Amino acid sequence: MSVESYLNYLQHEKRYSPHTVLAYRTDLVQFNEYIEQTYEMQPEEAKYVHIRDYIVHLMEDKVGSNSIGRKLSSLRGFYKYLYRQKIISTSPMSLIKAPKTPERLPVFIEEQKLDHLLDSGEFFDATFSSVRDKMVIEVLFGTGMRLAELLGLKETDIDFYQESVKVLGKRKKERIIPVTKQLINQLKEYIELKSLQKFNNKTDDLFVTNKGTAVYPVFIYKIVKSYLTYISTQDKKSPHVLRHSYATSLLNRGADLNAIKELLGHASLAATQVYTHNSIERLKSIYKQAHPKA
Template identity: 85%
Template sequence: MSVESFLTYIQHEKRYSPHTVLAYRTDLVHFTDYILDTYELAPEEARHVHIRDYIVRLMDEQIGANSIGRKLSSLRSFYKFLHRRKIITGSPMAMIKAPKVPVRLPVFVDDEKLDYLLDSGEFFDDTFPSIRDKLVIEVLFGTGMRLAELLGLKVTDIDFYEETIRVLGKRKKERIIPVTKQLVVQLKTYIELKSLQNFNNKSEDLFVTNKGTAVYPLFIYKIVNSYLTYISTQDKKSPHVLRHSYATSLLNRGADLNAIKELLGHASLAATQVYTHNSIERLKTIYKQAHPKA
């Protein structure tokens, strides 16, 4: 019951997204099953030794450090909630440290390759699906927005006069992203073409399928993956790669880190600083290629 109370709390009071609530539910149900089957305890009865045994079990099952860290983060929030509600006197997570996660640099695609994809005229035609597919990539690379934010875009979120797009980010936090004049023209062209399609449903969703229904995560993922295959051999070819490409491109061109943080909708600067590693690696490459003593 305490788990359901916590999930209700983060859904209705904290207003977490359905995706985030589902992730918490998955983690907590997995732990609840473990603690019940192994020790015949309810989750609120667990102690730090039980949590440590749980970590060992996860590691034995070859669960990665990132996934273990996420599960422990879910438990930490859950026990903090129980402590605030005076259901427990202290959190069993107080003495728990997550396994070290190896630093992974964000995967991105070079500007030159994306420019070739979008501007060469080789990959897109004048049909509605092709114009939509191109615009999906243009918007993701031109704004750095998340996949969930793209899915939520409405036609009314575009301010053609101010040349901005209003985005509803994590925890319902709204931000305004500036766009180029070229992208504004492409958006106008697409919206006009969309209105001429014989769709039964005249949806206000910005991006729609070939049948006029709202796009969904796998639909967008397939678009991005299929076109990035033409220009990139790297394994990751997801919408998030275009978000990384946007941030890396801004940083390489001298954009202020705080400005990039605001554009990406990050809650803290720490999340944005990971892009500086890519920038440093790029500088090292340039140095090795250009300096006579390198």
């Protein structure tokens, strides 16, 4: 089946993460079901008109423009693969344009609120689970790494001498993120506390559950959401919000945009430039509050 061969290609040759491959699988299986049920054909037989009807079907189902754009991106890659494999002679996606999506600024938590959460002493105690939860938030906010990168962290990825953390980013690309001496010392204390726990199996995974097994996405989401609820009323409270908060804090403190791009592991500067909008909005707010003519 072409869909399965394409997914294998993404996983083994392009080295996409399991999370990304799963997202492609979901999109392609959904499209495959629509094409089979509606037109009784295989995806390889689809033409421009069928893709256009699929978009209309998604819009009638109230699927958001961002989600439609992602699904079309999945289809675009799939049909490009089929063309290169000479399974099709032309791509039905060549004339397809995704619906326009409203520009949304990255959601972030103000630095002062995160400082209060992490430094006030109100929210964490000395138990292993509490220390681990604090370290999860400290590392996400202190490095700006992605959730998948956090899940893959090993104790050996921490360079205590160089005060840096090695992460494995998208498409297996490694990068080094410098961290503060304070965070390095906190990581030392956390790893020492972790070594004292009576887990059945010792593991090199940096973050583990209360039973000593490697943490997983839902586990981290719950940690982040539960603690951010103490300091923020905004709806979105995810690990990615802490990544946005990291980037916004760096930019507000005068960091070079190219440097932020490297720290975040972005492939292009365009992905990083979205944070400049947050900075401009902050400057506007300061102006309105402080300028006599505002």
